[in-house]
Every structure is written in structure tokens, then in C-alpha cells.
Amino acid sequence: MLTTALTELLGIPHPIVQGGMAWVATWELAAAVSEGGGLGILGAGSAPVDWVRGQIRSLKAHTTRPFGLNVPLFSPFVEEVVALCIAERVPVVTTGAGNPTPYIGPLKEAGAIVIPVVASGALAKRLVRSGADAVIAEGEESGGHIGSVSTMALVPLVVDAVTVPVIAAGGVGDGRGLAAALALGAAGVQMGTRFICTCECIAHSNYKAAIIKANERSTMVTGASIGHPVRCLRNPMARAFEELEQGGATDEEIIAFGTGRLRRAVVEGDVASGSVMAGQVAGLVHDIVPAAELVRRTVAEAEAALDRLNALRGR
Numbered sequence: 001m002l003t004t005a006l007t008e009l010l011g012i013p014h015p016i017v018q019g020g021m022a023w024v025a026t027w028e029l030a031a032a033v034s035e036g037g038g039l040g041i042l043g044a045g046s047a048p049v050d051w052v053r054g055q056i057r058s059l060k061a062h063t064t065r066p067f068g069l070n071v072p073l074f075s076p077f078v079e080e081v082v083a084l085c086i087a088e089r090v091p092v093v094t095t096g097a098g099n100p101t102p103y104i105g106p107l108k109e110a111g112a113i114v115i116p117v118v119a120s121g122a123l124a125k126r127l128v129r130s131g132a133d134a135v136i137a138e139g140e141e142s143g144g145h146i147g148s149v150s151t152m153a154l155v156p157l158v159v160d161a162v163t164v165p166v167i168a169a170g171g172v173g174d175g176r177g178l179a180a181a182l183a184l185g186a187a188g189v190q191m192g193t194r195f196i197c198t199c200e201c202i203a204h205s206n207y208k209a210a211i212i213k214a215n216e217r218s219t220m221v222t223g224a225s226i227g228h229p230v231r232c233l234r235n236p237m238a239r240a241f242e243e244l245e246q247g248g249a250t251d252e253e254i255i256a257f258g259t260g261r262l263r264r265a266v267v268e269g270d271v272a273s274g275s276v277m278a279g280q281v282a283g284l285v286h287d288i289v290p291a292a293e294l295v296r297r298t299v300a301e302a303e304a305a306l307d308r309l310n311a312l313r314g315r
């Protein structure tokens with residue numbers, strides 16, 4: 001058992017949070033992770049509120065354990081989704097891709113634990129002052145929308161900046177990553193890419209196969225020129241995106257090109273013309289396992305890594 005400030009805050013056995021990935025993190029995956037003793041998280045993405053409500057209700061029907069919902073702040077439905085979290089008494093709300101300050105107070109008044117993703121120490125400090133209960137320090141190794149600081153540098157910097165539990169994300173794909181995050185002062189980890197390759201994840205089998213086939217150099221970043229950097233697997237879509245960006249296309253043209261690409265990969269399984277968002281740990285993913293098994297295995301690997309480190313002392 002690894003008991004940390006995060007397991008205490010959330011009331012869960014293991015300090016492992018599953019990323020709330022748009023299109024990918026549905027109730028099936030979140031239920032399996034929460035039942036496995038981690039924190040399962042639903043990804044609201046840019047989905048309308050009725051779809052998100054259905055997901056919350058299905059998840060509640062399949063687990064009585066704590067769970068979360070991720071709200072990306074660029075969603076056109078952000079206000080309604082926050083109101084839904086309050087009405088449905090969602091226990092944990094994570095936010096991403098922006099500054100959630102206006103929503104922290106109302107969510108906390110409704111009893112939610114609020115955990116924003118941050119990509120800098122300064123934002124972490126500001127959000128904790130505004131009432132954030134913990135923060136996710138997400139490095140640029142992550143898949144999807146990213147900041148520009150690596151996990152190794154960001155996590156200790158955020159740990160020093162705040163007094164609340166810090167969750168490390170980006171570049172964590174197994175128990176060695178969890179042990180390393182704890183060594184950096186984090187109280188737990190969030191894993192996204194690794195959880196895509198689980199039996200319960202509804203992502204298309206082509207998406208899972210593309211991650212398993214990838215190595216650590218298989219990802220690239222699209223969208224940086226329009227201020228929306230997204231890490232995904234290098235494929236014909238990503239190369240065309242890059243050409244468009246280098247060829248002086250307008251922001252509108254680039255946005256139009258990118259729209260709908262994640263859905264195409266996750267739902268339709270088109271891993272050539274879709275955006276296969278994944279982190280650099282894609283290179284570490286070699287199998288598809290039940291999510292609860294992954295949680296168990298990750299904890300066992302972290303405990304073994306900590307034992308190995310401890311055995312180095314006094315030699």
C-alpha cells in the first residue's frame with residue numbers, strides 16, 4: 001500500500017488518477033479504475049451537457065467509489081457542465097487547458113474536490129490561493145494539449161510553490177514513474193496514455209494498436225503556431241498539419257483542418273487521418289490489460305522500485 005496525502009484527500013486506496021481524456025475516458029474506463037482503487041475520471045471534452053449527464057449516471061450505476069470529471073476550459077459548454085457537476089454532486093472535478101478560477105468557489109460550495117491541471121508554478125500558486133484542493137502538474141511529455149515544461153522540472157517546482165497535494169502527469173507509464181514522482185515530492189500520479197490500452201477503454205482497437213506499436217520518438221506536437229500545442233502520434237494527419245503550419249496557413253484554416261480529428265481516431269479508428277493523441281510513454285506501453293490489473297501492477301512496480309532505492313542506502 002502506498003498511502004499519501006492524495007489517497008487521504010480522495011479516500012481511495014492507491015495514488016493513481018486516470019486522465020479525463022476527451023472521447024476516450026467514458027464511464028466504462030472510469031468505473032474500472034475507481035473499482036480498482038484508483039480515481040476514475042470522465043472526460044467531458046467538448047460534449048453537450050446531456051451526454052455528460054448520461055455518463056455520470058452510468059458511472060454512478062457501476063461504482064460507489066469516488067470518481068471525477070474533467071472539464072476542459074475550452075468547451076463551449078463549460079458553464080453548463082460545471083452546473084451539472086454541482087447538480088449531480090460529482091465528488092472530484094479536474095480542469096484543463098486554462099484558468100478555472102471563476103468555477104472553483106461554486107464547485108467547492110457544492111462539496112466538490114477541485115483539482116486543476118497546471119503547466120506552471122505561478123498558475124499553481126494562484127489557483128491554490130483561489131481554493132484548489134490539489135493540482136495536477138502536467139509536463140510536456142503528455143499527450144493531447146500540453147504546456148512547455150518537462151515533468152521532471154515542473155513537479156518539484158510546483159511542489160515548492162504550493163501546500164496542497166501535487167499529482168504528477170506526463171511521462172508516467174508504469175510503477176517506476178510513480179516511484180519517481182513520489183521522489184520528486186508528488187503525492188500521486190495521473191496517467192492517460194497508459195490507461196488507453198486497457199480492456200475497458202472504448203477507444204478503437206486501431207488506436208490502442210498504434211500506441212503499442214509506437215516508440216518514445218513516435219510523437220510530435222501539432223498546433224503550437226496557433227497557441228494550442230497538442231502531442232500526438234506522427235502520422236499522415238500530423239505531417240499534413242505540420243506542413244500547413246509551416247506553409248503560412250491562417251489560424252482559421254489550421255483550426256478547420258484540426259477540427260474533429262480526435263473523434264475520427266478514437267471512434268472511427270482512422271489512425272492515418274485522425275489525431276492519435278498520446279504521450280511519450282507510448283513507447284513504454286506493450287499490452288492491453290484490465291484497468292484494475294494495471295492499477296495493481298503499477299503499485300507493485302512502484303513498491304519494488306522504492307525497495308530497490310532503499311537497498312542502495314548504507315551500502
Ligand code: TUI
Pocket residue numbers: 022045072095096097098099117118119123138143144145146147230262277
Ligand atoms: O487539457 C489537457 N489535455 C487535452 S484537452 C484535449 S481535447 C482537444 N481536442 C481537440 C483538439 C485539441 C484538444 C486533449 N488534450 N491537459 C491539461 C492541460 N492543461 N495541459 C496543459 C494545461 C494548461 C495550460 C495552460 C493549463 C492551464 C494553462 O494556463 C493558461 C492560463 O490561462 O493561464
